[in-house]
Amino acid sequence: MNLRYSMNRISITTILLGIGLYCTQAMAGDWPVFGGNWDHQRHAEFSQITPANVAQLGTAWEFDTGVSSSFQATPIVVEGVMYVSLPFNHVVALHADSGKLIWRYTHDRLKNRKMCCGPANRGVAVSGGKVFMGTVDSRLLALNARTGQKLWDIDVTKGEQGVQEDAASLGSQFDTQGGKLEVSGASGAGINMAPMVFDGKVIVGITGVGYGLHLDSPDPDAPLGSVVGIAGNYGRRGFMAAYDVDTGALAWKFDTVPDKGWEGKFTQTTLDGVPLPRNIEQEKAAAANYPDAWQFGGGSAWSTPAIDRENGILYFGTGNPSPQMEGSSRPGDNLYTASLVALDVRTGQLKWHYQQVPHDMWGYDVASPPVLFSTTVKGKPVKAVGQAGKTGWFYVHNRITGELLFKSEAFVPQNNMFTLPTEQGNVIYPGVIGGSNWSPVSVDEQRRMVFIAGIHWPVKYQLHELKAKGNKPALKYSSMSPIEEGDKYGLLSAIHLDTGKLLWQHKVKAPLIGGVLSTQTGLVFSGEGSGEFFALDANTGKRVWQQGNPAGVNAPPISYEVEGKQYLAVAVGGNKLFGFKQGQTIKAWALTTK
Template sequence: MRHARFTSLFVALFTALVATTPYAQVQSADWPMFGGDWLHQRHVHQSAITPANVDRLVEAWSVDTGIDASFQATPIVVDGIMVVSLPFNHVMAMNAATGEVLWKYTHERLKNRPLCCGPANRGVAVHGGKVFMGTVDSRLIALDFRTGQTMWDVDVTGGEQGVQEEVSALQGQMTTEPGKREVSGASGAGINMAPMVYGGNVIVGITGVGYGLHLDSPDPNAPLGAVVGIAGNYGRRGFMAAFDEQTGALVWKFDTVPDQGWEGRFVTHTPDGVKLPRNIAQEKTQLAQHAQAWKYGGGSSWSTPAIDRKNGLLYFGTGNPSPQMEGSSRPGDNLYTTSLVALDANTGELKWFYQQVPHDLWGYDVASPPVLFTARVNGVPIPAVGQAGKTGWFYAFNRLNGKLLYKSEPFVPQHNMFALPTREGTVIYPGVVGGSNWSPVSVDEKRRLVYIAGMHWPVKYQLHELPPKDGKPGLKYSSMSPMEDGSKYGLLTAIHIDTGKKVWQHKVKDPMIGGVLSTDSGLVFSGEGSGELFALDARNGQRLWEAKNDAGVNAPAVSYTVNGEQYIAVAIGGNKLFGYTQGHTVRAWKLR
């Protein structure tokens, strides 16, 4: 009897130790965080659903959220409970096996803060009995995991939203008869990303600080009409910050544009050797005139950081500088925008950065979340961090020192990249809506593949110069307009994580936005704007299964197991920015 008690005590202590040990090799049936695990690989070891039986997937449950709006959230599943953030930052908790709604949180948005970048939220974090969510009105909120009651609410920007562009500044040049184009977004400050919890802190960054002016198409059912960048002092600088998970108090903050040295070295090439069309002498001459440009510098943090717990390093991508596309009022390299950045996860101290596009004029935000894996370079294992760029390349780095290991073969077509705008318009791709946008990738280390959701969507890049009018000075601005000529499509690409070589591609009708899920059994799940959730064979990209839905599947799918049954679940709500039908559903499938 005494031996049995000792054994039970030992098992309990061992279980607690394993649960708190970094990199513990414990297979969880939950989906406990944004990327599925600390590596953000979005790859599950659950193998009940296989290529041989995936055609037996049927709907297990479906929940109507009651909100028709762009839906981008990753559902989080902990202890059989699913928590999902809805557009406009409402939250629902559900029984993950049945879809039964357990509680709802209704977000009261601050009325003096206009949305900068739409209503979408990309998810929550769950830890220590709390649900953490960043909001579109730039607050960080903690809810009780069991009840949804608010535990604390912190204003992360203190109301400093930056300077918004106004369509009236364009003097009617970007309008179409019979009416004006509606403004669907402008620079501001909000939070789209799902937070991460690490070392007792909740880590989150702000977005929208270099968003530019987004104009809707004259057709209300069509995608975005144009993105406009206006020379001048618009936006503000971004940041990544850590807040105490018990109180919400600020612990550290890293500004994505420094107040000293933001101009950089005035480089003429990207770090990987691509020549940039810069007039360095002119930029240096303009520097004194724009010495305060860093205050408006941009550098949004669009996606959830990945954290290497063994080495205490945090990795995240930064957005384009501000003003969007228009570089005449921000000379220099505009550090640390359009970069992959590594910080000390405990202090926020900069460790290294890699600026994919210095002095970015094309909206090439580092938007897709970073992913951690082990690369084998010439047979030598190297701890790596990878990121799928809007440029159309997958970049892999030594995650300890930032050394570029390789830049992959392009996963989308490339044409006129890094070309300057012209008055008649230059067609480029990928552009502001190309490559891999915020969609997270999936990494299957066993098969040595990364799966990337890509967008081929040519844009017309145009320069506009307006003369003085009604006592107002002349104005210089640039615009990128996605082309509706039937040339756009989507590509799901498998790339070898050791070499950067393409292994296979699967083409779909529309540009892909949402993300990827892979399984140990050899399946790759993703969705389409036309409403399909589909599964591919991981070996060759062959489509094995699909389920049709009544709105775009433009959020990442997740997998979890409850009571021995594996589920695939996804938010179904489309995306207005890309013209995909909006909806109001969270749906799950399981084997019949």
């Protein structure tokens, strides 16, 4: 009976695909949006895979994408079809129960535009028979979900204010250790995030606008090198924007840096009271010398927004101000960078913002996507929005007013935070890497837990001075360099949603980057750079299952059902920035019979 029903359903789906009536409307077994549901909780309600039988998980299928590079995408599953964006913005549609290819879109990048932030893409949005994707060359595309044919293609940065001084032009001054290092990076614009669709609009933001210089090894498999901060007029300001799903016409745009008032209140502390090493009088005196600093202000939009549909509010995080790590040419708080921002989802008007780090000089982007849930305050339920910071705290806010309800206990070690660089080098953690980086969290409201993929990786924060060279003047700059020889590791942490208390932590050998999935049955799934895909008991943090893979599992896992069978799926493609082996497969698991 089940086999016959499955065959009939596949036949019907094939017919619908053939006549163009397949509308990609989400059903109960789907993973229809980036975060699994509108609250971005990445929590699967399916009951088939449990702690008692998780040991019976086996490979259901694998799909070779043919593209070996850092692979960060969340697969989307709608009506038995899986849609996945690949590195360099290619897209595939697969049968979600077999991994067999339905169609493939091959992206043709603009030849005159460099990638600002690497080839990785974090996913697509699927709605109304269309697949939407932002690209590394700052375009927004709509594809036919049935065929993969391109329906429209817009350049979201056309006519935008660009870079006025490219920091990479300073590269010849740097000590590259006899050619062992390469000077790379500049300010630019691209789209990494998976879009969201709401009320006939597709919503997406740009990244890379606060990008500075990197001193990297020419070895393509080497991890992140030094991040360099230089004062000057380079960069641009970021934005979040909404476009018509049928035409791509701009509906609204919110600039992450305002043209008036970006200096803020010149606060001496973070909003939760941590002192900052700022000379406020000096900054105020210098402000008149930098009236146009907002034009280069940064504030990338790295994370896919969460949308409170009942109240019509969109939430997203912003990146560091530009220039990165160097604050002298941008006096003030540098609003709305390094912030959690809430907008009216229909108009793009600002509702509130919370700046985690005013005048950020450490690369503390608000990078991990926000998540919506209910918390308890003084015995009463409160609708909340939470965000796992690069700072190592999980911030919980009243989602209507923006009030900080509490921040969690630190989920990674903290040392020398918010201190300035020195000539000898000041070791801080967490630093530019995090904390929690772009990895999405998972929330189990029934168990009152949020699960966070964390990173412990100390960095050396150092001051440098380059001597005058030819017609180029002397140059002072700062750098943050991950310490390769030091102790670094990952921590998957469970934190209580009502108190912020740490409930348990699971330590792994390498920093955790990729994301977390939880299930109603009490499992927590994540992956390691070594290639291990693993499951923990949600109540204890004990590892109960794992399977090795030939490349790093550094993307967010998902779960879905087809014909009553539950699957887990994840991109197995590694991550170059962290030195994790790259690969080119999408892999799915299901229970095997013994």
